[in-house]
Amino acid sequence: MILLNTQSNTNAVVIYNFNISSDKVFEAWIDPEKVKKWMFPKGDIQRVEIDGSVGGSFSFVDLREGKEIDHRGEYIEINRPKRLVFTWGIPKESPDAARVIIDIVSTKTGCELTLTHELHPEWSDFAPQTEQAWRNMLEAMDEVLT
Template sequence: MDVPKWQYGKCENNPEVGGYFIFVDHRDGEDIQHIGHYLELEHPNRIKFTWATVDDLPDADDVTVEIPPLENGSEVTLTHEVDPRWAEYIPQTRNAWIAMLEAMHKVLHN
């Protein structure tokens, strides 16, 4: 089994509109807290939430995940609205979301 260069720490989740999530991952010797609030929950086709690290608060991005039903399965569209001040991090952000979606795909299809 491959060991990721980061490991999860704490995780809390209150999945309701207005609720929050927070998780901590350990990367390169540092704990990073990610936090967000649920803006929309339309099970099972759409979720919209804010996304930030605790250090960046009160600034937060909006993330929308849409999963429309298809005849044979589903398709995921993830839109992360990045504040222009953080534009230099867009490639890293894109790669992180791709890695997370690929990991979920692997888990769901094994």
């Protein structure tokens, strides 16, 4: 069981501009075949399972140093193509989970995505690394989608 952190006081925030529609960016978050192409760009993604409905869950398994890391979460809010909220955790390493909020706003040239990863207080020192990891993934998503 993943326990959602409700006492977070540190957020990792990334803003990224895409030159593609908010619909395409949103779908890239919940389409397993697309997620396989951009999630963990420096890793080796093994499996992606997604039940893209409110209350549905996901599992993204990547291989790091010969070890499978299973990132799991549950979808809390889905408002196509504007907002996606989900929990994020690695149950084998900790029962705690963070909350990730994706807000997508259409622009004249495509859309702007704001990702907010609410960090557990124990992980607040990792905000810069968390932001960079998400930025790398969003850049990989951009390459896959354009």
